[in-house]
Amino acid sequence: MLELQQNNARFIFNYSTPFAQQTRFFDPHFWQEQQRIIGSAQGRGTTWFIQSQDLFGMNCALRHYYRGGLWGKLNKDRYVFDKLENTRSFAEFALLNRLHQAGLPVPKPLAAKIELCGFGCYRADILTEKIENAQDLTALLQTAALTESAWQQIGKLIRRLHDLQICHTDLNAHNILVQHFGTPAEKYWLLDFDKCGEKSGENWKAENLQRLHRSFQKEIGRMHIRFEDENWRQLLAAYQA
Numbered sequence: 001m002l003e004l005q006q007n008n009a010r011f012i013f014n015y016s017t018p019f020a021q022q023t024r025f026f027d028p029h030f031w032q033e034q035q036r037i038i039g040s041a042q043g044r045g046t047t048w049f050i051q052s053q054d055l056f057g058m059n060c061a062l063r064h065y066y067r068g069g070l071w072g073k074l075n076k077d078r079y080v081f082d083k084l085e086n087t088r089s090f091a092e093f094a095l096l097n098r099l100h101q102a103g104l105p106v107p108k109p110l111a112a113k114i115e116l117c118g119f120g121c122y123r124a125d126i127l128t129e130k131i132e133n134a135q136d137l138t139a140l141l142q143t144a145a146l147t148e149s150a151w152q153q154i155g156k157l158i159r160r161l162h163d164l165q166i167c168h169t170d171l172n173a174h175n176i177l178v179q180h181f182g183t184p185a186e187k188y189w190l191l192d193f194d195k196c197g198e199k200s201g202e203n204w205k206a207e208n209l210q211r212l213h214r215s216f217q218k219e220i221g222r223m224h225i226r227f228e229d230e231n232w233r234q235l236l237a238a239y240q241a
Contacts, residue, residue, distance in 0.1 A: 008116040012112050014097065023113075026062065028046075044067075045063070045066045047063045056110055064077065067079075084114070088124045090124075092126055093126060104157070107128040109129075131179055133181070133182075134180065136173075138174055145226040145231075151231050158171070158208075158239055159238070167198075167204055170195070172215035177190075209236070209239070
């Protein structure tokens, strides 16, 4: 692990040997100059996918943190600075690193940055592993139904997360990724751990599962996904086993 301070910026890198120009890793234009941009995805902002196999042993995804909702229209990407470890990118980096080391299928964090921008505020970016040959679970469910074993795999994955007392505050069908191997075997990943963290007790776990259930039900009407009550029972049975 390597930490660095440069002017108003703070960085953390998930490796010990520095790279030249590593402080520019959070600038999409840097990767464009290197002709390493291999794709992008639109969400609250643009996530850039970067060819970095030769650098990190994997390709990566670069994401800038943006606010949502009405407040985001007034202040698109500034957050109040308290402690470095509480900033959006450093907190997500630390949580992803903890989960990755615990063996959970989450993207490996590669680097994080915050930049202090006056008036006690900061902007943030994160660089994480790109999961290859993968798609959003809801995209898959638009064209295919999952097997019972697949729903069980998802249930067991969420149980592993909850056993670590980690609450995914935005647990929904879009934050589950399906990785394909060109065979009947598939692997399921959890994404987007912004604003997530450890939570004591047990009561919140049922509500967390209900949140996921509601997201599946919502996408039946909105995206016409293939999801039935029996699928949820299969997921729950594996979670409770």
